[in-house]
Amino acid sequence: MEQSSYQIPGREAQPDGGFPELPAPAIDILRLLYSNTHEYFLLIDTQLRIQLYNHTTWEQVRRHIGIVIQPGTHVFDLSPPTRHQMLRELYAEVLAGKERESWLDVPSQTGGDIISLHNFFLPARDEQGKIVGVLVVAHDISELRRTERALARSEEQWRFALEGSKLGLWDHDLTTGHIYFSPSYYRLYGFAEGSLRPELSEVMDRIHPDDMGGLLRSMEEFVRSHQTYYEYTYRIQDARGSYRWVNARGMVVARDANGLPLRMIGTHDDVTSTIEAERRLHQSEQNYRLLFDSNPLPCLIIDAETREVIRANREAAAFCGTPREELAGMQLEELWRGNLPTEEFRRRIDRSRLAQRLTYNHRDGRAVHIEITSELIRYDDRPARIIIIKDITEQIAAEDALLRSHERFQLATRATSDALYDWDLVTNDLYWGEGISTLFGHAGSEVPIDRWEALVHPDDRPGMLNSLNRLLEDPDSDFWRGEYRFLRSDGSWSDVLDRGYVLRNAEGKATRMIGAMQDISERKQRERQTLTRQKLISQATIETQERERAEIGKELHDNVNQVLTTTKLYLELSMSNKELREELIQKASKNVIYVINEIRQLSRSLMNPSLGDLGLMEAISDLVESVNLTRKLQVQLDVEPGLDELLADNVQLMLYRIVQEALSNALRHSGADRIAIGIRRDGEELHLLISDNGVGFDPAAVKRGAGLRNIENRVYLANGTLRVESAPQRGCSLIIHLPLKTV
Numbered sequence: 001m002e003q004s005s006y007q008i009p010g011r012e013a014q015p016d017g018g019f020p021e022l023p024a025p026a027i028d029i030l031r032l033l034y035s036n037t038h039e040y041f042l043l044i045d046t047q048l049r050i051q052l053y054n055h056t057t058w059e060q061v062r063r064h065i066g067i068v069i070q071p072g073t074h075v076f077d078l079s080p081p082t083r084h085q086m087l088r089e090l091y092a093e094v095l096a097g098k099e100r101e102s103w104l105d106v107p108s109q110t111g112g113d114i115i116s117l118h119n120f121f122l123p124a125r126d127e128q129g130k131i132v133g134v135l136v137v138a139h140d141i142s143e144l145r146r147t148e149r150a151l152a153r154s155e156e157q158w159r160f161a162l163e164g165s166k167l168g169l170w171d172h173d174l175t176t177g178h179i180y181f182s183p184s185y186y187r188l189y190g191f192a193e194g195s196l197r198p199e200l201s202e203v204m205d206r207i208h209p210d211d212m213g214g215l216l217r218s219m220e221e222f223v224r225s226h227q228t229y230y231e232y233t234y235r236i237q238d239a240r241g242s243y244r245w246v247n248a249r250g251m252v253v254a255r256d257a258n259g260l261p262l263r264m265i266g267t268h269d270d271v272t273s274t275i276e277a278e279r280r281l282h283q284s285e286q287n288y289r290l291l292f293d294s295n296p297l298p299c300l301i302i303d304a305e306t307r308e309v310i311r312a313n314r315e316a317a318a319f320c321g322t323p324r325e326e327l328a329g330m331q332l333e334e335l336w337r338g339n340l341p342t343e344e345f346r347r348r349i350d351r352s353r354l355a356q357r358l359t360y361n362h363r364d365g366r367a368v369h370i371e372i373t374s375e376l377i378r379y380d381d382r383p384a385r386i387i388i389i390k391d392i393t394e395q396i397a398a399e400d401a402l403l404r405s406h407e408r409f410q411l412a413t414r415a416t417s418d419a420l421y422d423w424d425l426v427t428n429d430l431y432w433g434e435g436i437s438t439l440f441g442h443a444g445s446e447v448p449i450d451r452w453e454a455l456v457h458p459d460d461r462p463g464m465l466n467s468l469n470r471l472l473e474d475p476d477s478d479f480w481r482g483e484y485r486f487l488r489s490d491g492s493w494s495d496v497l498d499r500g501y502v503l504r505n506a507e508g509k510a511t512r513m514i515g516a517m518q519d520i521s522e523r524k525q526r527e528r529q530t531l532t533r534q535k536l537i538s539q540a541t542i543e544t545q546e547r548e549r550a551e552i553g554k555e556l557h558d559n560v561n562q563v564l565t566t567t568k569l570y571l572e573l574s575m576s577n578k579e580l581r582e583e584l585i586q587k588a589s590k591n592v593i594y595v596i597n598e599i600r601q602l603s604r605s606l607m608n609p610s611l612g613d614l615g616l617m618e619a620i621s622d623l624v625e626s627v628n629l630t631r632k633l634q635v636q637l638d639v640e641p642g643l644d645e646l647l648a649d650n651v652q653l654m655l656y657r658i659v660q661e662a663l664s665n666a667l668r669h670s671g672a673d674r675i676a677i678g679i680r681r682d683g684e685e686l687h688l689l690i691s692d693n694g695v696g697f698d699p700a701a702v703k704r705g706a707g708l709r710n711i712e713n714r715v716y717l718a719n720g721t722l723r724v725e726s727a728p729q730r731g732c733s734l735i736i737h738l739p740l741k742t743v
Contacts, residue, residue: 033156040138190239209234441489475508640680670694
């Protein structure tokens with residue numbers, strides 16, 4: 001880089017660690033730049049401690065890094081330790097007289113976007129030329145980086161650019177008055193998507209009354225001038241009723257034979273924070289001459305009345321192609337070589353504090369886009385303007401490319417991205433994208449409109465065509481959706497979801513349809529499998545209920561009914577035989593008590609155990625204890641602690657019933673005297689093992705009884721697996737696995 005520095009008067013530093021005051025003219029100049037620049041500026045002494053900074057730097061460091069800087073703050077406090085060695089070497093080079101620059105992405109601690117900075121490191125010298133510190137000037141290029149990223153996403157996939165952009169996009173058809181508002185437009189103002197009327201009055205009704213006149217005049221001037229690009233900044237209401245400043249930009253994409261606009265596409269950019277920040281700017285008694293002269297952006301101070309250049313920095317001289325000493329005293333209009341007449345340029349500079357976007361022609365013939373900020377100030381007790389010029393050529397190119405990308409994909413936003421098609425309803429020509437070949441194996445040229453209809457399944461074709469024709473004939477309907485089966489090139493059928501958007505002429509007649517076919521065969525297959533599984537589950541549930549009812553009936557018939565019948569005979573005989581009456585009544589009483597206990601036991605087996613009070617494992621322990629008390633079986637229970645917390649209530653009940661059914665089967669059929677029950681977690685599964693030392697059986701030869709079938713159905717309903725291991729005289733083991741995520 002070119003060797004340069006700024007001269008600082010060589011006096012002793014002040015007690016507070018700052019540099020000495022500058023002469024009054026220097027202070028006036030520095031005051032101007034301090035109040036009106038948006039760049040980051042730091043002046044660092046040879047001990048790498050911050051001595052001077054502007055309000056923008058203080059505010060942005062506090063907001064994004066979380067540090068409140070002040071005179072004496074060490075520059076390393078603003079960066080992570082991993083960068084300290086690199087910065088130490090960089091500052092050493094600058095203090096040795098070299099200039100350096102760097103690019104840095106800073107993650108914001110507020111959770112916002114990454115802040116991208118272009119940093120300049122310059123040696124600061126006193127009047128004797130001695131280096132007394134380092135001047136750091138940082139240019140915020142975040143907006144340019146965001147625009148570049150938005151363009152890249154748009155070219156990669158239109159949907160991400162549309163949804164990810166901070167800009168609110170609109171598309172105005174001036175022939176019909178219809179306005180399309182993008183989802184990002186609704187988000188920008190806080191409205192629910194689809195809640196705004198698609199007409200110009202929806203926007204005009206929300207514009208601030210004080211801005212309406214100027215906006216209408218600018219629109220009339222834009223139409224008369226036949227310009228391609230339009231831009232205006234005004235206030236507009238959001239969903240909460242608050243006014244926001246927006247920068248509205250638009251581009252004419254279609255004109256009639258007389259050159260009048262037929263269609264415009266544009267964006268709304270919320271610049272409220274920028275406007276409010278500029279409003280809060282006020283004159284300060286301390287602006288820094290050093291910051292003005294070292295600003296990497298071209299800066300001019302002109303007389304507000306005569307428009308003579310009072311002062312210019314080095315970058316302004318290079319931008320205008322005129323030495324700094326010759327710039328002083330020149331009229332501002334002498335320096336203007338742009339796309340606006342001199343009077344219009346003067347009017348724009350004088351009328352507003354808002355940034356003006358213009359096109360400027362360098363002396364070498366190169367045209368660049370610039371953004372000029374003009375601010376009224378007091379300079380040497382007279383009204384003046386400070387003008388800051390920013391080259392935004394790359395940013396404008398990126399924004400224009402983004403708008404063109406939006407135009408290209410505007411229609412595609414209403415369709416899917418699978419097998420895209422474009423149907424010209426006037427000529428009946430059908431154009432296919434590559435998806436027709438990728439998804440279905442057909443070449444697009446081989447599928448004209450009549451061939452497409454023929455490929456639709458005969459059973460689905462009449463309904464599909466009736467639905468489509470009704471839409472085409474209805475001028476108030478634009479979107480069509482249909483599902484049907486479509487023949488692949490290999491002879492198999494695909495389930496497809498077809499969605500299309502219809503374009504109509506001024507009379508409402510359909511002239512074009514753009515849509516997409518999506519292969520939903522896998523989804524349909526899953527739906528059919530789900531339905532089949534639901535039927536199997538219902539069947540298993542009903543089967544289990546019927547078996548349990550049959551078992552209850554058998555218990556009542558074979559046991560309780562027999563005892564009750566005998567009891568009835570005892571009572572009838574006691575009435576006719578006085579000698580045996582007392583004995584018969586006692587036998588009848590014992591039978592009644594027996595029946596009561598049997599019914600109570602049967603009822604208890606059918607009732608839900610109090611798992612919510614006891615917990616699953618405690619309830620199973622009670623069940624095991626009741627079996628052990630019969631002395632017919634000795635049951636050993638081994639349970640891993642803490643399993644209750646992993647299982648839902650319905651699954652706990654299901655496990656309880658499985659154990660209950662297994663113990664009941666063992667008591668009645670196994671001939672065993674010992675049973676072992678183990679319950680524990682095995683990875684992502686629950687493992688249940690029930691083993692006895694009974695007579696066993698051959699699982700392949702013996703038909704499973706009602707009890708085992710009940711257990712099998714319960715396991716199936718829980719998406720588990722059951723394995724029976726048994727052999728004659730070898731006992732029986734039930735091995736059950738249940739997935740924890742299912743439960």
